[in-house]
Amino acid sequence: MNSPEPTRRGFAVGLWRRPQRWFLLGIPIGGLLAFIVGAAFTGGFFGALHYASTEAFCTSCHEMNTPLQELTHSVHHSNEFGIRASCADCHLPPAFLPGLMRHMAASVELWQHLTGELDTQAKYENHRLTLAQKVWKELKANDSAECRSCHTPARMALAKSPAAAGISRATMHQSLAHSYTCIDCHQGIAHALPKGN
Numbered sequence: 366m367n368s369p370e371p372t373r374r375g376f377a378v379g380l381w382r383r384p385q386r387w388f389l390l391g392i393p394i395g396g397l398l399a400f401i402v403g404a405a406f407t408g409g410f411f412g413a414l415h416y417a418s419t420e421a422f423c424t425s426c427h428e429m430n431t432p433l434q435e436l437t438h439s440v441h442h443s444n445e446f447g448i449r450a451s452c453a454d455c456h457l458p459p460a461f462l463p464g465l466m467r468h469m470a471a472s473v474e475l476w477q478h479l480t481g482e483l484d485t486q487a488k489y490e491n492h493r494l495t496l497a498q499k500v501w502k503e504l505k506a507n508d509s510a511e512c513r514s515c516h517t518p519a520r521m522a523l524a525k526s527p528a529a530a531g532i533s534r535a536t537m538h539q540s541l542a543h544s545y546t547c548i549d550c551h552q553g554i555a556h557a558l559p560k561g562n
Contacts, residue, residue, distance in 0.1 A: 417468055423452040428483040435556045442555075450515065455555060456500065458507055459514040467503075494559035501548050509547035516547070 416422055424433045429452075436442050441450040458464045476482075483489045504511065518538065526534035541550070552558060 414465070414468065417471075418453040418457055418464075420451045420453075423456075426478045428478060428489060431486065431489055432556055439555045448515075450555070454515065455511050458510050460510070463507065463510070490560075493557075494561055497552070497556070497559050497562070501552065504548040505546055512547040512551070518542070 420433075423429055432452075436452075441455070443449070457467055478484075481488075483492060521538075523535035523538055524533070552562070
């Protein structure tokens with residue numbers, strides 16, 4: 366009975382042998398070109414995704430001047446630890462697929478920019494509550510993943526925090542941890558709270 370080994374070896378040798386017909390030279394060259402184009406596309410995609418996550422990109426629309434000014438006066442922008450959060454740190458989920466989905470959902474915000482829905486301070490203030498509620502809803506849905514990517518509850522020095530209403534911060538966080546998420550209590554940290562909230 367014949368062993369399949371010589372057939373496999375013959376296939377491997379034939380695969381790497383120089384093609385006998387000139388038009389078959391296109392197969393390895395085409396494979397190399399496909400690899401180069403694929404690598405360039407992948408690099409370009411991830412480069413564009415990274416740029417779309419930068420503060421320079423986020424604040425390139427004049428509608429974002431108000432949120433940027435509010436951020437610069439917050440503890441997330443300047444604090445004694447020298448830690449600074451950018452737009453993407455708070456508004457972009459840290460995991461790749463949810464972050465990609467958030468980028469795709471941002472096309473609505475581009476539409477608002479193009480149609481001038483938020484092009485004045487008065488229009489922005491009229492939409493502030495709706496915009497804030499949308500962000501709060503997203504944060505509640507993912508258990509404040511953006512907050513937790515920087516703030517690790519297990520490493521917080523809650524015992525050093527001042528008590529609120531006679532209850533220690535550690536006790537408060539432990540008792541609320543199962544039914545609440547960060548954004549339920551910590552709204553208006555980096556941006557002004559909307560009127561009517």
